[in-house]
Amino acid sequence: MKKMGLNEIRKAFLDFYESKGHFVTSSYPLVPMNDKSLLLVNAGMQPLKNYFTGIETPPNSTMATCQKCIRTGDIENVGVTARHATFFEMLGNFSFGDYFKEGSIKLGWEFITEVLEMPVEKLWPSVYLEDDEAFAIWRDVIGIPEEKITRLGKADNFWEIGTGPCGPCSEIYYDRGEAYGCDDPNCRPGCDCERYLEFWNHVFTQFNRDDQGNYTELEKKNIDTGMGLERIACIMQDVDTIFEVDTIQRIRDAVIAFSGVEYGKNRDQDISVRIVTDHIKAVTFMVGDGIMPNNEGRGYVLRRLLRRAARHAKKIGMEGNVLTKLVDTVIEVYGENYQNLVDRMDYIKRIISIEEERFQTTIDQGLGILSEYIDALVKEGQKELDGERAFKLYDTYGFPLELTMEILAERHLTVNEAEFKQQMTEQKDRARTARGTGDELGWASDAVSQLPKDIVSKFVGYNSLEKTCKLVAVVGEEIVNEAFEGMEVTLVLDETPFYPEGGGQVGDVGMIYTDGFMAEVIETKKSVGRIIGHNVRVVKGSVKVGDNVTASVNLTKRMATARNHSATHLLHKALRTVLGTHVEQAGSMVNPERLRFDFSHFEPISFEDLMAIEKMVNQQIFASLKIETEEMPIASAKEKGAMALFGEKYGDKVRVVTMGDYSIELCGGTHLTNTAEVGLFKIMSETGVAAGVRRIEAITGENVYNLLTDLDNKLNHISDILKSNIQDVEHKAEQLLVEMKHFQKENEQLKSKIAKNSMGEIIDQMKEINGYKVVTAKFEGVDMNILRNLGDVIKDKFENSVIVLANVSDDKVEFLSMASDSAIKKGAHAGNIIREVAKVAGGGGGGKPNMAQAGGKNPEKVDEALQKVYALLS
Ligand SMILES: [Zn+2]
Numbered sequence: 001m002k003k004m005g006l007n008e009i010r011k012a013f014l015d016f017y018e019s020k021g022h023f024v025t026s027s028y029p030l031v032p033m034n035d036k037s038l039l040l041v042n043a044g045m046q047p048l049k050n051y052f053t054g055i056e057t058p059p060n061s062t063m064a065t066c067q068k069c070i071r072t073g074d075i076e077n078v079g080v081t082a083r084h085a086t087f088f089e090m091l092g093n094f095s096f097g098d099y100f101k102e103g104s105i106k107l108g109w110e111f112i113t114e115v116l117e118m119p120v121e122k123l124w125p126s127v128y129l130e131d132d133e134a135f136a137i138w139r140d141v142i143g144i145p146e147e148k149i150t151r152l153g154k155a156d157n158f159w160e161i162g163t164g165p166c167g168p169c170s171e172i173y174y175d176r177g178e179a180y181g182c183d184d185p186n187c188r189p190g191c192d193c194e195r196y197l198e199f200w201n202h203v204f205t206q207f208n209r210d211d212q213g214n215y216t217e218l219e220k221k222n223i224d225t226g227m228g229l230e231r232i233a234c235i236m237q238d239v240d241t242i243f244e245v246d247t248i249q250r251i252r253d254a255v256i257a258f259s260g261v262e263y264g265k266n267r268d269q270d271i272s273v274r275i276v277t278d279h280i281k282a283v284t285f286m287v288g289d290g291i292m293p294n295n296e297g298r299g300y301v302l303r304r305l306l307r308r309a310a311r312h313a314k315k316i317g318m319e320g321n322v323l324t325k326l327v328d329t330v331i332e333v334y335g336e337n338y339q340n341l342v343d344r345m346d347y348i349k350r351i352i353s354i355e356e357e358r359f360q361t362t363i364d365q366g367l368g369i370l371s372e373y374i375d376a377l378v379k380e381g382q383k384e385l386d387g388e389r390a391f392k393l394y395d396t397y398g399f400p401l402e403l404t405m406e407i408l409a410e411r412h413l414t415v416n417e418a419e420f421k422q423q424m425t426e427q428k429d430r431a432r433t434a435r436g437t438g439d440e441l442g443w444a445s446d447a448v449s450q451l452p453k454d455i456v457s458k459f460v461g462y463n464s465l466e467k468t469c470k471l472v473a474v475v476g477e478e479i480v481n482e483a484f485e486g487m488e489v490t491l492v493l494d495e496t497p498f499y500p501e502g503g504g505q506v507g508d509v510g511m512i513y514t515d516g517f518m519a520e521v522i523e524t525k526k527s528v529g530r531i532i533g534h535n536v537r538v539v540k541g542s543v544k545v546g547d548n549v550t551a552s553v554n555l556t557k558r559m560a561t562a563r564n565h566s567a568t569h570l571l572h573k574a575l576r577t578v579l580g581t582h583v584e585q586a587g588s589m590v591n592p593e594r595l596r597f598d599f600s601h602f603e604p605i606s607f608e609d610l611m612a613i614e615k616m617v618n619q620q621i622f623a624s625l626k627i628e629t630e631e632m633p634i635a636s637a638k639e640k641g642a643m644a645l646f647g648e649k650y651g652d653k654v655r656v657v658t659m660g661d662y663s664i665e666l667c668g669g670t671h672l673t674n675t676a677e678v679g680l681f682k683i684m685s686e687t688g689v690a691a692g693v694r695r696i697e698a699i700t701g702e703n704v705y706n707l708l709t710d711l712d713n714k715l716n717h718i719s720d721i722l723k724s725n726i727q728d729v730e731h732k733a734e735q736l737l738v739e740m741k742h743f744q745k746e747n748e749q750l751k752s753k754i755a756k757n758s759m760g761e762i763i764d765q766m767k768e769i770n771g772y773k774v775v776t777a778k779f780e781g782v783d784m785n786i787l788r789n790l791g792d793v794i795k796d797k798f799e800n801s802v803i804v805l806a807n808v809s810d811d812k813v814e815f816l817s818m819a820s821d822s823a824i825k826k827g828a829h830a831g832n833i834i835r836e837v838a839k840v841a842g843g844g845g846g847g848k849p850n851m852a853q854a855g856g857k858n859p860e861k862v863d864e865a866l867q868k869v870y871a872l873l874s
């Protein structure tokens with residue numbers, strides 16, 4: 001077997017598969033680009049998911065990658081065991097409908113035996129127990145003796161996640177020798193002991209599983225393999241733990257050197273050394289991929305890892321910004337394959353040192369407070385720290401909950417997590433309410449407000465939607481000055497055509513780009529009055545402060561919003577015309593989908609008035625009024641009769657929007673140039689929102705068209721169902737209702753007739769029991785009144801009569817029982833009888849001696865229930 005370094009193995013793998021016609025690409029970023037539900041890429045196939053499902057076409061029918069991955073599910077085992085890590089790399093070859101089982105196994109075998117020169121006698125394949133095809137390939141094509149091929153069950157060798165593509169796997173194991181084995185004479189791959197180490201999983205995506213649990217063969221079968229790079233390196237270097245693999249050991253040695261501890265002397269110290277070694281790798285790669293520490297999602301994962309590493313670093317005596325220094329070693333080790341780490345070294349160190357410093361300033365204080373909490377708990381004999389105090393540590397001292405839990409666990413104490421979460425939710429609600437009071441807050445954070453006073457952005461988007469502008473700031477949790485792929489940050493430009501959210505109008509969305517850079521603008525907001533922040537997600541490339549960028553507003557969305565905004569002005573005027581001048585705007589919201597307008601008015605608007613308002617707005621649209629905007633002193637605007645919104649503060653100069661002679665308002669929003677562009681206006685609802693405040697919601701333009709199309713389709717469908725045409729459909733529906741009522745009545749009459757006619761039959765079946773004349777009968781879907789009448793007639797006609805009638809409908813049954821006065825004297829009791837009878841049919845009830853009613857849930861038991869009557873009376 002060759003002695004190979006981790007970096008060499010990676011290169012050998014990619015070179016080998018490239019020589020076999022595979023498309024080889026560098027690792028995808030850790031931030032998943034195709035799955036919003038997943039925080040971090042955690043497997044080699046994850047970034048290729050859309051190629052497997054067929055949503056996207058792969059660049060080649062075969063590919064190979066070395067993918068960086070992060071998994072934090074087993075974080076508490078990291079450093080404790082030899083194998084667990086949060087950061088790892090996964091080698092994999094993939095086939096999208098190209099080669100299948102034989103191709104994948106042959107290539108894999110060639111790589112491990114000829115390139116890595118692994119000894120054949122040490123290699124043991126396993127297959128899924130029903131996969132004879134894979135078994136035969138290993139035996140006949142590769143030449144492995146049958147007794148060395150292990151068949152394993154679903155848990156080991158079948159890959160599936162719920163419904164969808166799935167299939168059997170074949171895993172290759174390495175025999176580490178008897179020394180690692182157990183006493184079991186059957187010890188072989190799949191055994192729980194340490195002897196056979198699985199290192200390469202080949203997944204044969206062969207079936208589709210439906211929601212009934214049926215498996216059907218896929219037309220296009222795929223291959224997805226995964227081999228942990230650290231694990232194969234362990235084997236190739238003949239070491240027991242990943243921390244002894246050449247590259248990782250270099251980082252571990254740096255940790256040891258900085259801390260001054262002697263490795264291998266103290267178990268707890270060794271664990272801390274390994275935790276720092278693992279986490280600093282993960283942290284470096286995450287920051288390198290644009291993730292920034294914060295309190296949500298992947299940013300929180302990063303913060304947790306960073307702070308956990310910082311705490312363990314402190315435990316082994318590392319002082320100062322030591323994590324930042326370790327970044328150098330990580331990049332030395334991994335830079336040759338991950339150029340982005342080298343390019344962004346300064347940036348990565350800066351982000352890590354900011355977070356490290358931030359934590360350092362509070363960690364001692366926080367640790368002190370936590371140890372006071374612990375002392376108090378121990379003294380009181382308590383085992384659990386309440387959520388409020390855990391939250392205080394989190395909120396004030398930046399202790400991730402998991403860190404608090406970990407420190408407590410060292411003293412065998414726990415945290416009330418439910419209480420903690422409750423505190424967290426309450427804080428979020430408070431923050432949301434606070435944000436709701438003003439729309440002048442940034443998104444990523446309020447770090448935007450920390451920007452120097454001379455940073456001012458000018459809005460230039462009334463008449464243009466695209467402009468080349470200068471990037472003057474990049475802000476995440478901190479001011480960072482640089483943005484690249486995967487980052488979610490706020491970009492600030494010297495000028496921008498993007499309208500920032502304000503005056504009830506939603507902010508613009510669109511793109512900001514250069515030749516090699518592209519960012520999607522998710523929202524645009526104003527901050528501290530002078531700065532327009534573009535909250536973006538960087539899709540590609542990178543950009544630095546000082547660069548020129550093209551800012552391009554999404555025209556379709558801007559136009560749709562403008563239609564709704566201009567229509568809002570028309571609506572405002574129409575409301576005042578129809579309802580009176582007491583109507584004043586109390587709030588509004590316009591976005592591309594709809595408009596919402598709140599106004600003062602004291603009662604619901606009548607249907608006629610609502611129609612009149614809607615019609616009036618549409619008439620102004622058809623009249624094709626020119627929309628003009630003009631800046632003027634506030635005094636002249638008022639003189640012209642512009643409607644100013646109460647509660648709004650206006651500067652000396654105001655922007656006035658006029659629509660023909662019809663409407664004049666003070667407004668800073670973006671508008672159409674002619675009311676005809678609104679297209680159509682349709683009110684969707686009119687409701688009350690508070691005492692004296694009503695709300696109208698409406699749509700315009702294409703949204704009205706879509707609504708009409710939708711209604712038209714529905715109407716057509718209804719006509720089809722009623723076997724009518726659109727002209728006659730109303731008449732047809734009314735006619736059907738009349739007919740139905742008629743039939744219902746007729747049906748009831750028929751049923752009652754049948755019940756009455758059955759009287760003779762019922763009486764014929766009367767039985768004498770113990771001196772009682774007993775009548776039982778079963779009916780289906782008869783009105784209970786009819787049965788009561790029937791019972792009365794029988795009761796009056798016969799002395800000592802007891803009557804029990806059952807009425808079955810759908811899935812339930814009703815019972816009626818009656819007893820004549822003479823029968824009651826003899827001891828019969830209708831209520832007691834029915835209780836027992838109904839019980840048989842899964843029900844209950846009771847009542848008076850002369851009459852009682854009850855229900856039951858098992859109609860199939862009715863006959864049995866009625867039989868019970870005879871038994872009760874005998
Ligand atoms: Zn064993």
Ligand SMILES: [Zn+2]
Pocket residue numbers: 565569665666667668669
């Ligand atoms: Zn407006």
